[in-house]
Amino acid sequence: MTSKNREPSRRRNAMAESEAEPALVQGDLLEGVGQERPPDPDDEGIPVVSVSDLAQRFGDQDAESAPPDSEADSVPEEPAVYTVDEESQVDSIRQESPTIDDASALDARLTNAVRVALEGRMQEAALLYIEILSDTPAYPEAQFGLGTLYDDLGRHDLAIERFLAASELDPHNAQVRASLGAAYGAVGRFEDADTEVRLALSLDPTNVEVRVKEGLLAFRKGLYADAEAGLRGVCKRDPGHGAAHFYRGEALNRLGRVEEAVPVMERVIELQPHNWRAYHTLGMLFDRMHEPERAAEMHRRARELNV
Secondary structure: OOOOOOOOOHHHHHHHHHOOOOOOOHHHHOOOOOOOOOOOOOOOOOOOOOOOOOOOOOOOOOOOOOOOOOOHHHOOOOOOOOOOOHHHHHHHOOOOOOOOOOHHHHHHHHHHHHHHHHOOOHHHHHHHHHHHHHHOOOOHHHHHHHHHHHHHOOOHHHHHHHHHHHHHHOOOOHHHHHHHHHHHHHOOOHHHHHHHHHHHHHHOOOOHHHHHHHHHHHHHOOOHHHHHHHHHHHHHHOOOOHHHHHHHHHHHHHOOOHHHHHHHHHHHHHHOOOOHHHHHHHHHHHHHOOOHHHHHHHHHHHHHHOO
16 A cells, blocks of 8 residues: 655554554454355445455455346446455555564564455454454554455445545555545445545556546446446556456446457456456356357356355
C-alpha cells in the first residue's frame, strides 16, 4: 500500500494512540466470514454489479448482479482469491521502514495474514487480521487488509468500516481511497463512491490499483463499455493482473462480445487457477457459443472449486 506525504513517525504515533482505543470485538469483525452462500441475482439489484482486489483481493458471495433476464446477467462476479503474488501484495500494503522496535514483528504478522489469505484460508486470515487489530487498532495496513478481505468476501458493509478506519489513519493513501470508493459502489452509494475514486486519482493517477478500482466502480454502475475500456488499458500495462482481466472479461460478457470475452477469461484462469467464478463464466460463454462439451467441463471445474 503506497501513500504520498506520509510522515516518518506515523506508525509510532498511531501505535501510541492505539493504547487508548477500545479492543476490537472478534465476533463482530468475523461476522459472515465463514458463511458461504450462492449468489442471489436479486441481492443488490440494479445498477450494482460485481471482484474484489479483490480488487485485487479475497468467499461469502454477496455478489452484485444485473437483472436476471439473460444468461450473461446471472454470472457471479467476485474473484475468490488475491490476484497478485504474496510478495507484491505485502509490498502494496506496507509503509516505509519501521520506526519502532516492534514494527518488524508487526509486519511479520501482517505478512503471515496476507499469505494465509492468498492460500484461500479466509476465516483463518480474518482471525489473524483481527488479532493484529485487537493489539494495534491504529494500524492502517491491517485495517486495509481486513477491509480488502471482507470486500472480496462480498461483505461490503464490513469492508467500508475497515476502509474508513484505514483512511482516517492514512488519509492521503490513494489505494485505500479507491478501495473505499469501490466498496461504496457495491452498496449503491455512488455519489460517495465517485468522490473517493476522484480523490484517489488526484492523489496517484498512475496507480494500477486505483485504475482497477475505477474500472470496477464503472462495472458496478452497469457502465460496462466504460469499465471494459479502462480495464483494457490496465491489462496492457499489467498483463499479470488477474482482477483487471476478470472484470474486463465480465464486462465483455455483459456487452455480448462473447468471442472477445473467452480469451480474456481464459487468461484469468491462467492467473487464478482457483477462481471458480472464472470457470463458471467460461461455461456460460461456451453455452452461448453452442459448445456444450467445453461448457460442461467449465461448469464441472467451477463446481469442484466452489466448496
